[in-house]
Every structure is written in structure tokens, then in C-alpha cells.
Amino acid sequence: MPEENIPPTRFLTVEQAAEYLNVGQPLIRALLKSGELRGLQIGGRNIWRIGIEDVQAYIGEAYRKTAERIASGEVDDLAAGDDS
Numbered sequence: 335m336p337e338e339n340i341p342p343t344r345f346l347t348v349e350q351a352a353e354y355l356n357v358g359q360p361l362i363r364a365l366l367k368s369g370e371l372r373g374l375q376i377g378g379r380n381i382w383r384i385g386i387e388d389v390q391a392y393i394g395e396a397y398r399k400t401a402e403r404i405a406s407g408e409v410d411d412l413a414a415g416d417d418s
Contacts (some may be wrong), residue, residue, distance in 0.1 A: 345383040354389060365392070 351371075352359045362384070365371035372388040375381060403409045 343386060345385055346389065348382050348384070351384045351389055355393075370395075 346354060348359050348362050348366075352362045355362070362371065363382075366373045366382060366384070371384060371392045373382045373384040376383055400409070
């Protein structure tokens with residue numbers, strides 16, 4: 335099949351979403367459970383798929399919330415966090 339006929343990835347697994355956001359799978363599962371990250375359960379238990387658009391929307395919302403926290407003075411020391 336020629337490469338131009340391969341559809342772009344529409345859905346990510348929990349593992350792929352975690353890798354994309356550079357976080358652990360437990361965090362992705364917690365975000366799904368809380369509703370902060372939209373996803374859908376397919377078939378059996380713990381089989382989740384997350385739309386790439388939903389990951390992008392989550393990132394956009396996270397940027398917005400972070401900007402609000404910075405503007406309100408809630409985040410006063412950007413060097414204090416552990417970003418390793």
C-alpha cells in the first residue's frame with residue numbers, strides 16, 4: 335500500500351498518549367477517569383483510545399490554565415518544579 339494511502343493516526347492507546355505527553359500511563363488513566371482528557375473505552379475492560387484531537391485540546395487547555403495560574407501569582411517560582 336503506498337504511503338499516501340495510509341490514513342493518519344486518529345486514535346492513540348494509553349501508552350502512546352503517555353509517550354506523546356511524556357508522562358506515565360497512570361497519569362493518562364487518571365486524566366481519563368477525571369474527564370480532563372477525553373477518551374473512549376472499546377470492548378473489554380481497560381481498553382481505551384484517545385483521539386489525537388483530544389490530546390491537542392487537553393494541551394491547549396493546560397496552557398490556558400497555566401497562563402491563568404501564572405497571571406494570578408499562583409505560580410511564583412518556575413524553577414521550583416521537578417521537570418525531569
